[in-house]
Amino acid sequence: QVQLVESGGGLVQAGGSLRLSCAASGGTFSTYRMGWFRQAPGKEREFVAAIRWSGSPTYYADSVKGRFTISRENAKTTLYLQMNSLKPEDTAVYYCAASPDSATLIVNTPTRYLYWGQGTQVTVSS
DSSP states (O other): OOEEEEEOOEEEETTOOEEEEEEEESSOGGGEEEEEEEEOTTSOOEEEEEEOTTSOSEEEOTTTTTTEEEEEEGGGTEEEEEEOSOOGGGOEEEEEEEEEOOSOSOOSOGGGOSEEOOOEEEEEEO
């Protein structure tokens, strides 16, 4: 069973930065496709970014493209999300997700991921 634990969330002013981490255990991290999703109060969970097992390619939601960067360190079984130029609309609980990678081109749908973390809160004040 794969366990995912997110960290790095917090309160930040608009324009600021945060780096989220997701520590994985219990599986073969280097073979997993990894993703970040977020969910704001009263809204559905939405895709933020994804990364293939090898580190490339990466995928981003239009709303975060150019501001967020997803990366991974397979040797440390850790996934990252560097978030710059944060906006109040980025406020949400951020979730790390994992699934054995495949040839699928559909990486932005929650149902394509088997394992989920508990989430970390990110709050951006205006």
